[in-house]
Amino acid sequence: MTVPPLDTLVPETPPLEALPLDALRRRSSTKWQSYPDDVIPMFVAETDFALAEPITAVLHAAIDAGDTGYTPPDPGLRATFAAYAARHWGWTVDPARVRSTGDVMMGVVELLRATIQPGDRVIIAPPVYPPFSMCIPEAGGVVEEVPLIDDGAGWSLDLAGIDAALAGGARAVLLCNPHNPTGTVHSRASLAALADLAHRHGAVVISDEIHAPLVHDGPFTPFLAASDTAAEVGYAVTSASKAYNLAGLKCALMITAADGPSAVLRGLWPEVEWRTGLFGALAGVAAFDEASDAWLAGLKTTLDRNRRLLAELLAEHLPLARYRVPDAGYLAWIDVSAYGWGDDPARRILTDAKVALHHGPLFGAQGIGHVRLNFGCSPDLLRTAIARIGALAAAS
Ligand SMILES: Cc1ncc(COP(=O)(O)O)c(C=O)c1O
Numbered sequence: 001m002t003v004p005p006l007d008t009l010v011p012e013t014p015p016l017e018a019l020p021l022d023a024l025r026r027r028s029s030t031k032w033q034s035y036p037d038d039v040i041p042m043f044v045a046e047t048d049f050a051l052a053e054p055i056t057a058v059l060h061a062a063i064d065a066g067d068t069g070y071t072p073p074d075p076g077l078r079a080t081f082a083a084y085a086a087r088h089w090g091w092t093v094d095p096a097r098v099r100s101t102g103d104v105m106m107g108v109v110e111l112l113r114a115t116i117q118p119g120d121r122v123i124i125a126p127p128v129y130p131p132f133s134m135c136i137p138e139a140g141g142v143v144e145e146v147p148l149i150d151d152g153a154g155w156s157l158d159l160a161g162i163d164a165a166l167a168g169g170a171r172a173v174l175l176c177n178p179h180n181p182t183g184t185v186h187s188r189a190s191l192a193a194l195a196d197l198a199h200r201h202g203a204v205v206i207s208d209e210i211h212a213p214l215v216h217d218g219p220f221t222p223f224l225a226a227s228d229t230a231a232e233v234g235y236a237v238t239s240a241s242k243a244y245n246l247a248g249l250k251c252a253l254m255i256t257a258a259d260g261p262s263a264v265l266r267g268l269w270p271e272v273e274w275r276t277g278l279f280g281a282l283a284g285v286a287a288f289d290e291a292s293d294a295w296l297a298g299l300k301t302t303l304d305r306n307r308r309l310l311a312e313l314l315a316e317h318l319p320l321a322r323y324r325v326p327d328a329g330y331l332a333w334i335d336v337s338a339y340g341w342g343d344d345p346a347r348r349i350l351t352d353a354k355v356a357l358h359h360g361p362l363f364g365a366q367g368i369g370h371v372r373l374n375f376g377c378s379p380d381l382l383r384t385a386i387a388r389i390g391a392l393a394a395a396s
Helices: 021-025 053-064 077-089 104-115 132-138 159-167 188-201 228-233 259-266 270-274 278-288 290-317 345-353 379-395
Strands: 040-042 098-101 121-124 142-145 172-176 204-208 234-238 252-255 331-335 355-359 370-374
Touching: 040 379, 053 278, 053 290, 077 098, 077 252, 077 278, 077 290, 098 104, 098 270, 104 132, 104 172, 104 204, 104 234, 104 252, 104 259, 104 270, 121 132, 121 159, 132 142, 132 172, 159 188, 172 188, 188 204, 188 228, 204 228, 228 234, 228 259, 234 259, 278 290, 290 331, 290 379, 345 355, 345 370, 345 379, 355 379
Parallel strands: 040 355, 121 142, 121 172, 172 204, 204 234
Antiparallel strands: 098 252, 234 252, 331 370, 355 370
């Protein structure tokens, strides 16, 4: 019997409330320590909620026990993630084909090192998460851009462009699924078509699926589950770190689904796995466990409301801004070019509206005149931030 994914069955759960601002300002992380207190930080992808209780409990217990040593080879992550993938996405993951490492970008770099030769070209689809264009040279590759297609209603992969780039010799595609910053959830059909292209040209696909637990308008298709061919050509890299706000704890998973990629994964240097943080692994197990599903559902309710609230707030305060409600995650990609705040409007918004947004041009040339806003916060903070930017617009 095929069990329908849980995400399609659960009625809306009450929203998760963000922590009070004074508690957030006491945090020592990048989001809260990069700017003075008069700035609202909405740039880096951290969220403003208390951790899921099972995560807090396991971390407290580890500290109480002085349990701060090295991470064992399999701290339970593989099986827990496999159960999570089956429960949420109907995806069968073989725990024997999974390994861990320190974080998602570390996993991407190591998989690239193992699958390309120095100087090989690797395709990315801008606008995209800025470290993508840095991790490719770090792994010895050369970035080849095949931008997303914007058809006026949404974004999609430029499959013809990717085909041409692969035919021209590119050896790998670094996919973002769901896509940061647009929040696009790629369709099964486009993922399967991408897999066919990679297979035809003898290339690999590395799919960064870190935002997958936060798909609002699904279904989410894991790349490796898109088709048998996808399993043959693909690697997925994921983590609990975005949805559950665990980025500082350093743990990610590299997943394969066929013998060829699994052999590559097994062949990675043992050090790659030793870099997994123990707290990250413990927290990851607690996050992917069923006991944290209710917390995740509450978070998704909050984010779902915030992504819609943002549309209303922009219509009221920044009517010339162009924003599409994202299908996934807590990041909003906003075109504010109509306001004449220059190529990188986040600079002006930081100086004059005291709201720190991520710089659009860092995501590629498509990001000129754009900002990325993190709405993983309270609705009130979102209201205040957009009102401040609206006041700047009214004054300029
Ligand atoms: C698409 C994407 N990949 C990777 C990361 C970073 O993950 P990690 O800290 O595990 O390297 C982020 C962080 O926002 C992200 O948005």
